[in-house]
Amino acid sequence: MTVIVKNLKLALPPGGDRTYAVDDVSFELSAGKILCVVGESGSGKSMCAHALMGLLPDAVTAESGEILFEGKNLLSLSPAEWLALRGRGIAMVFQEPMTALNPLMRIGEQIAEMFEAHGLLTPKERQQKALALIREVGLPDPERAVRAYPHQLSGGQRQRAMIAMALALEPAVLVADEPTTALDVTTQAQILKLIRDLQRRRNMAVMFITHDFGVVAEIADRVVVLQHGKVVEQGTADEVLLRAQHPYTRALLAAVPTLQPPQRASLLDRSKAVEVVGLGKTYVSGGGWFRSERRVQAAKDVSFDIFRGETLGLVGESGSGKSSVARLVMRLIEPDAGTVRIGDIDLTRIGGKALREQRRRIQMVFQDPFASLNPRRKVGNIITDGPIAHGVDPAAARKRAGELLSLVGLSASAMERFPHEFSGGQRQRIGIARALALDPEILVADEAVSALDVSVQAQVLELLEDLKARLGLSMLFITHDLRVAAQICDRIAVMQHGAIVELKSAALLFAAPEHAYTRELLSAVPGQTSSSKAA
Amino acid sequence: MISFIAQRIAKAVIVLLALVVLNFFLIRMAPGDPAVVMAGEAGAGDQLFIAQLREKFGLDQPLPVQLFLYVKGILSLDLGFSFRQQMPVSKLILDRLPATLLLTGTAFAISLLFGILFGALAARFAGTWADTAITIAALIFYATPLFWVALMAILLFSVTMDWLPSFGYETVGAGYTGLAHVLDVAAHLILPATTIGLFFMATYARMTRASMLEVNRLDFVKTARAKGLSDAVIQRRHVLRNALLPVVTLAGLQAGTLVGGAVLTETVFAWPGIGRLMYEALLQRDYNLLLGVFVVCSAMVLAFNLITDLVYRSVDPRIEFAS
DSSP states (O other): OOEEEEEEEEEOOTTSSOSEEEEEEEEEEOTTOEEEEEOOTTSSHHHHHHHHHTOOOTTOEEEEEEEEETTEEGGGOOHHHHHHHBTTTEEEEOSOTTTTSOTTSOHHHHHHHHHHHTTOSOHHHHHHHHHHHHHHTTOSSHHHHHHOOGGGSOHHHHHHHHHHHHHTTOOSEEEEESTTTTSOHHHHHHHHHHHHHHHHHHTOEEEEEESOHHHHHHHOSEEEEEETTEEEEEEEHHHHHHSOOSHHHHHHHHHSOOSSOOOOOOOTTSOEEEEEEEEEEEEEEEOSSSOOEEEEEEEEEEEEEEETTOEEEEEOOTTSSHHHHHHHHHTSSOOSEEEEEETTEETTTOOHHHHHHHHTTEEEEOSOTTTSSOTTSOHHHHHHHHHHHTTOOHHHHHHHHHHHHHHTTOOGGGGGSOGGGSOHHHHHHHHHHHHHTTOOSEEEEESTTTTSOHHHHHHHHHHHHHHHHHHTOEEEEEESOHHHHHHHOSEEEEEETTEEEEEEEHHHHHHSOOSHHHHHHHHHSTTHHHHHHHO | OHHHHHHHHHHHHHHHHHHHHHHHHHHHHSSOOHHHHHHHHHTOOOHHHHHHHHHHTTTTSOHHHHHHHHHHHHHTTOOOEETTTTEEHHHHHHHHHHHHHHHHHHHHHHHHHHHHHHHHHHHHTTTSHHHHHHHHHHHHHHHSOHHHHHHHHIIIIIIISOOSOOSSSSOTTOOOOHHHHHHHHHHHHHHHHHHHHHHHHHHHHHHHHHHHHHHHTSHHHHHHHHTTOOHHHIIIIIIIHHHHHHHHHHHHHHHHHHHHHTHHHHHHTTOOSHHHHHHHHHHTTOHHHHHHHHHHHHHHHHHHHHHHHHHHHHHOTTSOOOO
16 A cells, blocks of 8 residues: 555634544555545545645644555654655645646746755756656647746646646655646546556556546546545445445436436427527737737637527537627627527617617526625625616515525525525526526526536536426526536537537437537547446 | 837837926916016016016917927927026936936835845744734834934934934035045935835835735645745745736836935935925926926836836746737
8 A cells, every 4th residue: 555544534623614624534545546536525535635745724633543655654744754755755736737837937947846846856957857757748849848838838738737747756646636627628538548647657646536427437446435524435436436335426426417418309390589690709809009919719600599498508618619609699798790689689789778678688697606796795686686777676676586596496585695605506596596587588508507516516407407497498508518518408509619510409419429529529528438337 | 029119118208298298288387477486586577577588488489389399309308498597407407317316226226125025024924923013114114204204214313323414415525535435425325215215115015925925825836835845945936926026016116206206305305316306496486497307207207117017027927028
């Protein structure tokens, strides 16, 4: 065994919602094996990772238990011993490669710093090793990558650089804290493969933190499932994924949407709720007196219809133009070309009062349930603002707000509280109630479930499906997650570089993808073999 | 980069000309006629004499003509003639400029150096007595009017302790040369430079502290710790460098205004700089001189803004020069 964690107890500061961040947790890391630690937010999985690196927040203390590595209990290391161990014995890769790299230092310098921290090699040798590492992790054009600053690389390239850095001193253990969560699905597939390859080549023990069972199926040898700081189940990947014993594990697995779209009746014979024809939008930045312009085409001749009661999915990687199309349809930004018709009104040709009148017909649910609700207004005001602005009597609006809250599964007493008093899932319900307050015909949901844990995600998806059926809503559903798209969409449009490359019914898209890019996206979805096994 | 500087200078010239026009009209709008004042001082207040003075200094021309002549002069680097001091304005200003640059340059250097140092210390020991002491001291210096600090400093270090000279640029009539002269000027410089420096030091210290605490929470600091780097290296290389970006912006904004902003301090310490020149010109209704000082101060602000931009771009690789 490379690392043995025994009965670890990490105490949270008093006054929190629970006493222990990590409660009596035991697991082992072995050379050449990948251990996935899985759990939802607040399960204590990140705390375990940080404990291994001696990077716990000051307020969190190790109360009992031990972490054994190379014959020493890490919990009793002196600060100097930690400095010697970090990076050399155990190295770490973080979730967000943009913020985890110093924006003012070149990639090469940041990797070379690894050697410098431990007094190894001469400055020149450090640069050479940095170059060799960058080659090993497969960054394109290594000579340039060494001299690049983080912002000059893409997300996947930055994560490769982070991995190169972590591997520099050939550590026995690699701790990876959600290393692919911030990446697109195709990039995620590449990074997972890279970690797997390197771990085999170097016979490292890997602790891989994730919330995504797809990723687990892709990469894990062993799995530990955490809930509220306690281990509820652990075993080999097959044992946990295929023969889960604990109800929580089973619930988590069941909440993972499958790539098999359910049978849905075609709605193409209904009337059109939204008709989008030839939408175009190019962002121009720079320009002015002396500067050359930079142009990004966010939407290229985008056309689609949404029928009454239908959910149309818009999928694609970051930067494909999904969100721009959503904003164009809402007319939050002005199109360069094309029309958006809602019924017999062309939304792109009206303005002022007429446009404000029409806005009630199409409403939006945003991605981030924390940033999309004004923190200084009570939930009741947040929901009634829209209707009151459209001339509804305040008392009636409040009564309706109470009904809407119970419709989305919250009690009417929520009206008197502030957004920060709610969890992420509850806030997203408030966001939905706000959107529904104007009795819209169309909902635009921009990554509305992406920030949520999988069990909460399942609940919100169910809510949206239910509302759609009950209120006859049409929906434009934007997501990067093909599993989610498979479950909720009637038809799906795949976007790449601002254009729709394929648009067909969900069942047909998953069964017979035609465009090369669609096929690439589908094959990159992690955990496909085992989810079909599990299903 | 050359094209960037060229376009910035082109823009700065346009802004400067706009400021000249604005200043020209602002001063002309103020009540009081310089010809009347001069005539009064000469002891002859009769209309004929006043008319002669007006004609002599071009004050009888319509305003647009006056403006045209003035702008034309400025474009050929001629700031006009001070009829009060009977000297070209540019010569008056050039005589005083070195003293002001010495004073404000020293004050600026002191404030940046110690401001960042104390700010970094306060951040490093956040929540301890050292942090509290630095924060309170900074607050006091920030809140106290400069002229009062100046007067108290004179009272303490010149009058009571007799350590430092209380006014002027050098000891008049001492005839020092070489090193002795340098030391004499330095001794005269200490009080006014520190007085100005304390105020700005306080702002830099507070900004550095806040900015470092913020950067300390960022992910790449955790990455640095995970590498096994010592805390001193992390604070210096990763935290301080990133934390200084807003300080650079603030310092750049203030550096320009320092030149013209030392009016009170220069007056209290009788420092023969631009600030006092402006003060005198104001009292004497010396239009051309006042305008000349304004133009030079505006040019300084614009120049320092350009320098700040260049410095910022050299420390932050995320801002690229438009090609």
